[in-house]
């Protein structure tokens with residue numbers, strides 16, 4: 597939808613026939629996106645709420661962070677889906693069908709085999725992850741954690757929240773099952789999305805997320821009476837395994853195109869950037885859909901280092917994030933997490949974490965890359 601929205605806005609695509617195939621009619625509010633940006637993006641009309649300040653809590657460091665020039669933004673899945681579908685309906689060159697894709701084949705012309713038909717296209721942009729990343733490549737150079745979470749949107753009977761400040765990470769929770777924290781995303785004085793999130797190899801039993809949410813709302817937020825107005829959950833792959841970007845004229849996008857930042861699980865902004873790049877490549881006719889820049893390689897190395905440290909439990913995620921936020925401005929940290937910092941700025945971030953843990957980890961990753 598991010599790519600489609602940009603095709604709608606770019607005159608070059610007016611003369612193209614575009615087919616969207618999705619097995620889902622996209623009528624459910626199945627996810628909430630949060631991300632940070634400095635300027636309004638193409639989905640600004642559906643931003644539900646934004647914050648200029650966020651709280652960071654850990655057992656030994658807590659601070660309200662001023663995000664300027666960033667805003668932390670929230671979009672409800674259903675609002676984005678409805679927005680894109682409404683825009684799509686205005687364009688007769690775009691057709692949308694609900695069908696299940698079974699496979700692709702062909703290189704120059706790509707055949708898309710669905711449950712009912714075979715379509716042929718000059719370019720196919722694929723966001724289906726047919727296989728779980730662990731099954732793609734399980735060598736010991738690669739680390740695979742899952743970011744898994746359950747969120748409740750709650751409505752309290754009394755004013756309990758400050759809608760001007762979100763909680764970006766609250767680590768004041770047991771850390772024995774992996775890196776564990778809560779998000780609290782208040783959209784009004786009485787309503788907030790509270791999300792229990794872990795980075796670990798294994799998922800929890802469903803009731804464990806429920807118990808953690810109940811306990812946090814009771815004991816930390818101290819809210820006695822509330823109703824749950826929306827529930828969502830998800831699992832996002834956090835891995836340094838390289839995803840295939842392109843097979844012939846089939847170009848992978850979204851999670852299937854490796855657009856999740858391996859060390860944070862954030863994907864929304866990276867998906868937007870990839871969509872912008874693809875549009876540029878199509879319009880100019882250059883069609884370079886799988887080149888990796890120096891910056892991409894640099895941040896992939898950093899992500900591998902951090903994943904290695906987390907995967908092998910060489911240092912707790914809580915301590916890493918609190919060291920980084922304690923010693924750097926939020927603006928620098930968010931820019932680093934966005935893969936936008938210079939090498940000098942990277943060094944400043946790196947000085948925030950213990951060299952005796954991170955240097956050997958970095959050396960191992962550099963050797964892996966050469967090997």
Ligand SMILES: Cc1cc2nc3c(=O)[nH]c(=O)nc-3n(C[C@H](O)[C@H](O)[C@H](O)COP(=O)(O)OP(=O)(O)OC[C@H]3O[C@@H](n4cnc5c(N)ncnc54)[C@H](O)[C@@H]3O)c2cc1C
Nearest residue numbers: 618619620627629630696697723829830850851862863864
């Ligand atoms: C609950 C949840 C919350 C998230 N929150 C954030 C967040 O706050 N910030 C952030 O940066 N990232 C977040 N993410 C991660 C990421 O941004 C989203 O998962 C994003 O939607 C990924 O986009 P995508 O295009 O890869 O996949 P999707 O948005 O899942 O789109 C894939 C589409 O393919 C369709 N499909 C799948 N298989 C087939 C098939 N065989 N045939 C036809 N259609 C098929 C699906 O119906 C779906 O519409 C979240 C993920 C989840 C699950």
